[in-house]
Amino acid sequence: MTYSKELLKGTLTTIILQLLESKGRMYGYEITQEVKKLSDEKILIKEGSLYPALHKLKDDGLVATETEMIGNRVRKYYSLTPDGSITTKERVKELNDFFETLKIVLNPRSAMV
Amino acid sequence: MTYSKELLKGTLTTIILQLLESKGRMYGYEITQEVKKLSDEKILIKEGSLYPALHKLKDDGLVATETEMIGNRVRKYYSLTPDGSITTKERVKELNDFFETLKIVLNPRSAMV
DNA sequence: TTGCAATGCATCGTATTCCTATGTATCATT
DNA sequence: AATGATACATAGGAATACGATGCATTGCAA
Incomplete structure (x- = not known):
């Protein structure tokens, strides 16, 4: 079972940023595998989504x-800039x-605070 | 403060469906106001999003x-069909x-199950 | 009474973004 | 030798939320 791809929209960038925040640095393929593992194969990031997203972040x-x-073999590592680190915290907070x-x-009915 | 509009992508239809499920029937403007109220003005559904979404649901x-x-004044009420009711439950479950x-x-770090 | 805000519907064009399909290349295993 | 995994990348398409705009009614305040 995989989620409707529409659900990922708007959250993919935040996922990438937060992974980089916690892991320090990662390469593209590693990101897809880590998300796959953490999500129990329920979130599968495709190359056609990942690389454009990474390029935009850069x-x-x-x-x-x-x-x-x-x-x-060429391997391209990504890591957060200081700006990226700040943005990550904002994005994760907003998402939560x-x-x-x-x-x-x-x-x-659960709205009674 | 309003959320980045990207976040709503993939969730708007589910929000509409679930509101109809709990309220029975609603009209467009009422939906925007109810979401605004329930979300403490943090989710503002625009007409340009709402009406195309409703038409698609129909x-x-x-x-x-x-x-x-x-x-x-003309007022157009929307309510779930039996199919819609089934889909709503699926969508809400998937979203959660x-x-x-x-x-x-x-x-x-919280993934230790 | 005039004008503005709120109510209420709707559509067109734009931007974003995720995916499919495709391409290239290396490496390990069979 | 072939296949699957590793690793990068892009072009084109589909979905969807929004901004801008338009029309009409209603209520209220200046």
């Missing part, structure tokens, strides 16, 4: 890259807050 | 409409499940 100055050669709000909207 | 056979005249999964992904 354009926006939120991540920096360094390329390494592993044998003859959004979830809480949505819970209330989706279940009005 | 095309998909998930909601039915009835038009009423309130004074000289997605949140749980995402929590784990966003905070690996």
Whole structure:
């Protein structure tokens, strides 16, 4: 079972940022595998989503890259810039807050605070 | 403070469906106001999002409409069809499940099950 | 009484973003 | 030798939320 791809919209970038925040640095393929593992195979990030997202994060100055050669194979590591670290905290906070709000909207009877 | 509009993607339809499930029937403007109220003004559904979404739900056979005249003003009520009711339960379940999964992904240290 | 805000419906064009499909290349295992 | 995993990347398409705009009624305040 995989989630409707629409659900990922708006959260993919936050997932990437938060992974980089906790792991320090990662390469693309590693990110897809880590998300797959953590989500019990329920969230599968595709290359067609991941790489454009990473490139955009770089354009926006939120991540920096360094390329390494592993044998003859190129590997591109991503890590957060100071700006990226700040943005990550904001995004994660916003996402958690959004979830809480949505819970209330989706279940009005639990809204008695 | 309003959430980044990207966050709503993939959840708007579920919000509408669940509101109809709990309220029985609602009209468009009423939906925007109810979501605004329940979310403490943090989720503001725009007409440009709402009406296309409602029309799509109708095309998909998930909601039915009835038009009423309130004074000289037209009001269009939406309610769930039997199909819509089933879909609503599935969507809400999927969304809650997605949140749980995402929590784990966003905070690996809490993933020790 | 005039004008503005709120109520109420709707659509067009735009931006975003995720995916499918495709391409290239290395490496390990069979 | 072939296949699957590793690893990067992009082009084109689909979905969807929004901004802008339009129309009409109603209520209220200046």
